[in-house]
Amino acid sequence: MSSLLSIKNLGVNFDTPRGSLEAVRGVDIEIPAGTSVGVVGESGSGKTVMCRAAMGLLQGSNVQRTGTVVFDGNELTAMTKEQVRDLFGSGMAMIFQDPMTALNPVRRIGSQISEGLRVRLGMSKKDALVRSKELLELVRIPNPTAVLKSFPYQLSGGMRQRVMIAIAIACNPKLLFADEPTTALDVTVQAQILQLLRELREDLKMSMVLVTHDLGVVAGNTDYVAVMYAGEVVEYAPTTKLFADMRMPYTEALLESIPKIDHKSGTRLSVIAGRLPNPTDRGVGCGFAPRCKYAQEKCHTQHPELQKDPDGHLYRCWFPIGEAL
Amino acid sequence: MAGSGTAHMRNSVDSVLTVRDLTVEFKISKDKVVKAVSGLSFDVVKGETLAVVGESGCGKTTLARAILQLPPPNSGEVIFNGTDLTSLPKENLRSARTSMQMIFQDPISSLDPRMTVQQLIDEPLEIWGRGTREERNERINTLLNNVGLEPELVLNRRSYEFSGGQCQRISIARALALDPRMLICDEPVSALDVSIQAQILNLLQDMKDQFGLTMVFISHDLAVVKAVSDRVMVMYLGKICEIATPEALYSKPAHHYTKALLDSVPIADPTRQKITELLQGEPPSPMNPPSGCRFRTRCHAATARCAEHEPQLQEVSPGQFVACHHPIV
Ligand SMILES: Nc1ncnc2c1ncn2[C@@H]1O[C@H](COP(=O)(O)OP(=O)(O)OP(=O)(O)O)[C@@H](O)[C@H]1O
Ligand SMILES: Nc1ncnc2c1ncn2[C@@H]1O[C@H](COP(=O)(O)OP(=O)(O)O)[C@@H](O)[C@H]1O
Ligand code: SF4
Ligand code: SF4
Ligand SMILES: [Mg+2]
Ligand SMILES: [Mg+2]
Numbered sequence: 001m002s003s004l005l006s007i008k009n010l011g012v013n014f015d016t017p018r019g020s021l022e023a024v025r026g027v028d029i030e031i032p033a034g035t036s037v038g039v040v041g042e043s044g045s046g047k048t049v050m051c052r053a054a055m056g057l058l059q060g061s062n063v064q065r066t067g068t069v070v071f072d073g074n075e076l077t078a079m080t081k082e083q084v085r086d087l088f089g090s091g092m093a094m095i096f097q098d099p100m101t102a103l104n105p106v107r108r109i110g111s112q113i114s115e116g117l118r119v120r121l122g123m124s125k126k127d128a129l130v131r132s133k134e135l136l137e138l139v140r141i142p143n144p145t146a147v148l149k150s151f152p153y154q155l156s157g158g159m160r161q162r163v164m165i166a167i168a169i170a171c172n173p174k175l176l177f178a179d180e181p182t183t184a185l186d187v188t189v190q191a192q193i194l195q196l197l198r199e200l201r202e203d204l205k206m207s208m209v210l211v212t213h214d215l216g217v218v219a220g221n222t223d224y225v226a227v228m229y230a231g232e233v234v235e236y237a238p239t240t241k242l243f244a245d246m247r248m249p250y251t252e253a254l255l256e257s258i259p260k261i262d263h264k265s266g267t268r269l270s271v272i273a274g275r276l277p278n279p280t281d282r283g284v285g286c287g288f289a290p291r292c293k294y295a296q297e298k299c300h301t302q303h304p305e306l307q308k309d310p311d312g313h314l315y316r317c318w319f320p321i322g323e324a325l
Numbered sequence: 326m327a328g329s330g331t332a333h334m335r336n337s338v339d340s341v342l343t344v345r346d347l348t349v350e351f352k353i354s355k356d357k358v359v360k361a362v363s364g365l366s367f368d369v370v371k372g373e374t375l376a377v378v379g380e381s382g383c384g385k386t387t388l389a390r391a392i393l394q395l396p397p398p399n400s401g402e403v404i405f406n407g408t409d410l411t412s413l414p415k416e417n418l419r420s421a422r423t424s425m426q427m428i429f430q431d432p433i434s435s436l437d438p439r440m441t442v443q444q445l446i447d448e449p450l451e452i453w454g455r456g457t458r459e460e461r462n463e464r465i466n467t468l469l470n471n472v473g474l475e476p477e478l479v480l481n482r483r484s485y486e487f488s489g490g491q492c493q494r495i496s497i498a499r500a501l502a503l504d505p506r507m508l509i510c511d512e513p514v515s516a517l518d519v520s521i522q523a524q525i526l527n528l529l530q531d532m533k534d535q536f537g538l539t540m541v542f543i544s545h546d547l548a549v550v551k552a553v554s555d556r557v558m559v560m561y562l563g564k565i566c567e568i569a570t571p572e573a574l575y576s577k578p579a580h581h582y583t584k585a586l587l588d589s590v591p592i593a594d595p596t597r598q599k600i601t602e603l604l605q606g607e608p609p610s611p612m613n614p615p616s617g618c619r620f621r622t623r624c625h626a627a628t629a630r631c632a633e634h635e636p637q638l639q640e641v642s643p644g645q646f647v648a649c650h651h652p653i654v
Contacts, residue, residue: 043518142606156607157381186380186545188604191589195603213519216591220598240595257523259548261590265571268530269523269552275488 003070004175004207005031005054010067012046012053019280020064023049024231027067028306028314031224033174036201036208038218038239040254041228044276047211050228051177054209055092056084072174089120089171097180099160103152109136109163110148116170135166139196158189165196172204179211194221215255219243227251230277230287236314247313247320250288286318294319330637331366333568333646339370340404341507341539342392347401349384349391359611361387362398363563369507369556374533374540376554376571378547378586380608384563385543389511392541393427394418406506423453426500430512432492436484442469442495443480449502468498471535472528490521494528501532508533509541514549526553547590551575559583562611562619565638569645579647579654581624618650626651 012024024046031037039047052058054069056076069076072091076084096102104112113135114128123131129148136144139162152160161181168176178197182190198221201208210222218225218239225242227235227250235248246252256270274291277283286292289299296319304316334343349362362384369375377385391398394410403410410421429435436445446468450461469476472494484492493513500508510529514522530553533540544550550557551571558568559580567580578584585604592598606623609615618636621627628651636648 042520158607187547187589188380188585189607190591191603192605194591214591215593219593219595220591243593243595254520255593258519258593259523259526259546259552260593261548261551261575261587262592263548263551265551265554265575267552269527271523271527272520273524275490275521 002033003030004033004072005209006068006070007031007054008068008070010050010053010069011065012049012058013064013066015062015064016280021279022231022282023279024053025282026306027233029226029233029236031175031207031209034205034207035223036210036221038222038225039209039211039228040213040215040218040225042254042276043213044279045228046231047228048179049231050233051094051179051209051211055094055177056087088173089116090173092175092177093168093171093173094177094179095161095164095168095181097183099157099164100152102164103160105152107151108148109150109152109155113148113163113167113170116167120171131170132166135170136163138169138200139163139166140192141166156189157185158193161185161193162196165193165200169200169204169206173206175207175209176201177209177211180213181210182217183212183214190217197221215258227254230282231279232287232316233314234288234316237312241311241313245313245322247307247309247315247322248317249292249294249319249321252321253291253293286316294321329364329366329564329635329648330639330646332638332640334366334368335370337368337370340368341371341373341406342369342541343402343404344368344392345402345404347388347391347398347403349387349398353612357612360563360614361611362391363614365401365560365563365565367558367565367568369539369541371539372533372537373555374542374553376542376544376550376557377560378544378550378557379560380545380586382608382611383560384611385545385560386511388560389427389509389541389543392509393422393425423449423503424505425507425509426503426505428493428496428500428508428510428513430515432489432496432516433484433487435496436492436499438483438485441481441483442474445484445495446499446502449499453503455503464502465498468501471501471532472498473524474498488521489517490525493517493521493525497525497528497532501536504536505538507539507541509543511543512545513542515544515546522549529553547575547586559586562608562614564619565648566620567645567647567649568638569647573642573645577642577645577653579641579645579652580620580649581626581653582620583647584653585623618648 007027007029010027014021041047059081110132113132117123117128117131133144141147141162182193222239225239226233229250235251253272257272272291277287285300286304289295298318304318307315345366347365351359392403446465466476474494514525554571557571557574559566561582566582588601615622617632617634621631630650636650638646638648641647641652
């Protein structure tokens with residue numbers, strides 16, 4: 001299978017007053033064309049930074065980026081800001097958790113959707129508005145004519161996220177980065193937005209990277225999953241494989257700790273004690289060792305290397321689940 | 326009666342909190358009124374955890390605040406430990422509130438950043454004159470140990486130096502300082518990471534067992550609710566749809582809205598994805614709620630009767646009450 005996005009040994013360091021902060025390190029993943037890849041992990045594990053780096057963003061003076069990212073034949077890591085920007089729209093697009101911060105509060109929805117169409121596709125004002133209305137229909141917004149004329153604050157959170165999706169798909173991108181797109185929404189609206197994204201991916205042949213902290217959202221909406229911990233992708237596998245046959249103790253602990261709707265009520269939850277290691281001082285050894293119930297001596301002194309099963313299942317653990325000690 | 330019925334009221338001698346026909350409305354302009362909570366009745370018995378679930382804007386926070394009289398409701402009764410808080414003079418209300426404490430969603434901003442942990446927990450103890458300085462210090466240490474914090478490590482630090490989970494532990498210690506009978510938790514784990522959520526939920530459960538607390542637990546997360554509740558109340562646009570034990574409610578929901586909510590919860594198992602009819606649209610404005618059953622504009626089972634008559638709560642199986650003209654059987 002050909003890769004749409006190929007990430008090799010990606011690392012991101014931020015210079016901070018307290019020293020160098022290693023937000024992402026040693027990420028190696030291939031995203032095949034036409035797939036949906038989930039990225040899960042605790043807050044601060046590096047999901048957003050990894051995605052921004054994979055999009056060729058993050059070029060500030062306090063950022064050190066290492067490794068390579070190749071998107072659709074373009075090596076983003078060797079491109080200038082301007083060249084990367086030209087890839088946006090028809091190459092890549094993104095949506096976020098809080099559409100309110102991405103939308104301009106004082107401009108009407110119609111002009112905000114039209115803007116990209118006029119700048120990127122050179123459409124006239126009139127054509128862009130007609131197309132904007134079609135896009136609102138595509139994201140199933142009832143009464144699109146009225147919505148074109150409204151301001152963001154007049155819309156509900158779910159409607160605003162639909163507008164963001166309309167803007168993102170306006171130029172038919174090959175890859176959509178969705179960073180916690182439904183975290184701020186109610187479950188019934190979340191289900192609608194996830195269904196919309198599934199349908200759009202199918203219709204537009206679009207790949208997706210879906211960042212979420214919700215393993216339920218991952219299970220129903222992705223083909224592959226990357227589990228992040230302390231800046232690393234610690235496990236990467238097809239979604240069905242990951243749930244059926246996980247190798248990483250961290251993935252197992254994460255799955256066990258979430259309350260589930262089909263558990264008996266009143267059952268005590270299992271807990272991952274402690275928290276993520278300090279990102280300015282990752283230490284030697286496995287970052288999960290102080291919290292891991294399988295940890296051995298070696299885990300505290302040697303950083304686990306990336307392992308690969310014959311079927312391509314990746315993980316970073318000295319003592320993976322399912323292997324005799 | 327304007328409410329949604331009272332068949333589910335147990336009128337028990339063990340009732341710690343009884344809410345009757347509670348209504349809260351916010352006047353937002355000359356002719357606009359938000360009907361946030363409309364004629365709600367329920368009771369919570371000693372040692373019980375009542376969970377309140379529903380989508381954002383359905384009135385959960387308004388209900389919690391009205392129970393604490395912050396602000397007092399427009400009408401209705403809030404009987405706590407046998408006293409109607411709505412008719413209590415200010416001074417008595419302050420002391421009644423000491424035995425009813427609230428935990429908020431945003432643990433970091435609910436703690437004063439200028440105060441040390443020591444001061445935060447001492448404040449209620451000092452105001453209510455609970456013991457000498459030494460006795461209070463001892464109490465603070467015990468409380469911090471109870472919530473899993475090491476007193477020496479945290480006493481002199483301030484809220485911004487802690488993570489969300491640690492701040493929620495501090496909030497819980499502070500809420501427990503005056504030995505309350507009841508805790509009202511408004512989305513206590515919604516702002517926390519999955520791995521921290523479980524720690525806080527277990528802690529709340531431990532505190533409840535240890536101190537015999539009665540709880541109202543507000544959440545939009547049905548899986549969290551199932552883990553902690555003895556009774557679940559589902560709300561929609563300021564009204565009760567269904568109230569039942571978690572066993573009944575999750576295995577055979579009788580209200581169409583309860584079923585839709587349950588069907589929307591993502592399942593963390595790729596082999597068990599269900600294909601269901603999704604609920605369309607979003608809740609209508611609470612300024613102008615639909616006549617009859619407030620859910621009817623999104624309900625696929627709605628009939629003419631649903632627009633004309635408001636459904637009253639009725640028992641459909643032992644302990645399971647539903648306000649619907651055509652309940653799921
Ligand atoms: N511009 C920046 N400067 C310095 N540190 C940063 C910057 N952006 C992110 N970080 C740090 O990098 C680490 C990873 O952050 P990131 O936002 O990727 O986490 P995340 O997994 O997306 O978390 P969340 O679930 O909270 O969104 C964190 O320690 C964060 O504080
Ligand atoms: N102070 C207020 N003024 C006007 N409307 C309010 C106020 N507080 C809440 N509301 C409205 O009342 C309804 C219920 O709100 P709330 O109790 O916060 O819902 P929930 O906690 O279930 O998300 C919403 O429509 C909300 O916008
Ligand atoms: S390397 Fe060791 S500590 Fe790390 S996850 Fe594997 S078993 Fe646990
Ligand atoms: S009363 Fe009617 S509209 Fe309301 S839930 Fe029942 S069937 Fe649906
Ligand atoms: Mg993030
Ligand atoms: Mg609320």
